[in-house]
Amino acid sequence: MAEPADCAGTHASFRDVGKSKRTKTPTPSPYARTARPAPPPPPINDQIKLVNCGIVLYQLDKLKRTGIMCRMLQVNVLQPNLYLSLQRQLWELFSPSLLSKNLVESLPQDFLPHTNLSHKKNVIDPETLAMLLGQSTIKKPVQIDITYQENIDELENDNTDNVESNLSSADATDSHTPPVPASDNPRPETPTPRLTRSAALANSQSTALPNSASTPLATAIRGTDARWALGGVTGTVPARGPASLSTHMNFLGRPVSSASIDLNPEGWVVAERLKFNHQDARGRQSSSLARYQHLQATTCPLTIKVDKTTIVGQGSMRKAFAALVKTDGHNGGPPRITNWVAKVGIHDEYPTINPHATKARMYKACGHVLRAFQLIINRCTSLLLNDTIRQKIKAFELVRHCVAFVGDSICPVDVYFLEASLPGD
Template sequence: MSPTLLAFPKSTDKKPVQIDLTYQHPDPEVQEEYEDSSSESEPNFKKSETRLEKRNNTSNRNSSIGLSGSNTQSKWALGGLACTMPSHGAVGLKTQLGFLGQGTLSSVHINKDGWIYGQRLIFHTNNIPNQSLFRKVSFVRADTQPITLRVNQDQVIGQGSMRITYKAVVKIVEGNGEVTLVDYVAKKRFHDLTPSIEKHATDALMYEASALLLDSFKKVLSRCRALHKAYRKKLQLLEVIRHAVVVTGDVDIPSKVYFIEAALKGKYVKYSSNTDFNVDEEEEGIDPIICRLMNTFTHWSYHESAGQQLICDLQGVGPIITDPQIIDVDQ
């Protein structure tokens, strides 16, 4: 199948933007996910929790930069809790954050109880041109990779002012037919009249920018010789949650668009919002050391950018951050 280039117009009249999607034919191993599973031999199902915990314990650090090997894309969901992020590249951190923080633009019948064959969007955020800080880009490119998931819309995990969150499962089929199920959550915007990639893509780029900023913060703080061992140890645990934008149906006119995240187990806490930064360290579920590191991260982002940017809305389970936001005086 030849590559297809698609454009999604931005909803605002002032700054038209588009996301270009290119279809990438899956590898033979990945293609097996699409074959009928009702064969003579039933696949072997493994419990994802044990494998996921093992991956987290042995390669949590490496999960921030992705996996390697021929089966990379099919194993993306097994990469642990930490999100992927752009490489630092040749341009400065300020240029990368400026590019990622600009925002983006803007069928099949699906059985909600069955498996969905969707496309995971992989945004081109490496090799950002040096002039991106000074001019608005007209598009963000993305590739697609197949993903199989099941969204349980009868099991609502949470709901905010803009999105509702459902329990979800991602299925990985190995080359030998072995199936692994990994727990995720799927977020859907319920105010959109039609499924839209635009706002979910903007969220994904915000996550990537936050991960890039966090990585720089960890490198700077880890060089501090006076940093206590307990803080140094927990500093390395700070990560932005693994996430992706998933489109189902035709990418031209998607039937559903989800923002999926690795499922977190434990007490969900807020370390800061975009207005309240006075968090009680004695609150249930809050680790005082992690809370202080989160506050330091926010403070550092403000001074590192000379008062131009500030990361906030730091929340999640333990050291894993979800839904971060970066306030920018120019955006």
């Protein structure tokens, strides 16, 4: 019987040698581990949340209705300092509306101590804000409001500090007087300016005064100086602010000269409005008086500001300037400002009341004639007067007007014929 051929499979030793030759010796160093893949960023739909935002106003610890409409905003939940960023964004969005709607007199320089983010009238912290934003959806956006609590005392003290700081910086430019620091601990180099109602109105209206919509458009002014007489009978403790006692003593120890007084910096003057007396003292019409007897008139105070650098119109006899009239607020509210036009004579050598009074009497006469004409047309039954013509005649109106002078009635400083500012160019 023949023996089988020798092969590696029949001998275990040869099989082990072949196996060891085919196996690589592992390196002593550890094997390199493959890095775990980074988690994918969340989709854009999860980063951007739709939020319904508004503003809540508290005055004297009482909630006040603002009438400011809410806004729908897109908020990135991954942005750094989410709470502070959203708080600043909402303040910049809604704070001008507080001034334009006459809800507050002025706004603080630093809004952070006076504001918070809230949800359903409850103040929230950054962790709660993140949780609420996570629950916000497109169909049901969460409501996040900024709550502003006005502190009138702090605003008035802050206003006084600003005035003192401005005076100190203005005196520092005087070559005859050494500069005095505004405070022992100086403020930051670039303070945030206070936003007032007039500034908000200037930002919202890029046009000049004559291009305003109409006379009823009015804005309230700063009432700090106007309410000065209502501050009580004591004035022992003035608002000192952050300045030290020595700073105030050095500031008040300097003399005051007539050249350093800024008279009427805002340009408001108290004029006298001419008012004709159509009835005598006993309440009867003055038709029984002598024909050529002088017409009696009285005056009423009127606070006006005329911008003589802005000419809104000019003819052959008169030119018109942009003007403002300040009126006391209703029921003790803030004063209001309305737009007017102040006309002066071009050829007048000196201000005089007679030409403007003559024009005012002519306006009065035209008003009576127009009224009588409208009554006649209303009673007329002619078929020639259709509804279109009647409506046009009924729409005729005489512009509101008056004569205002500054100074003495015999030798006035300025005399203006005021007319209400009409819409359009």
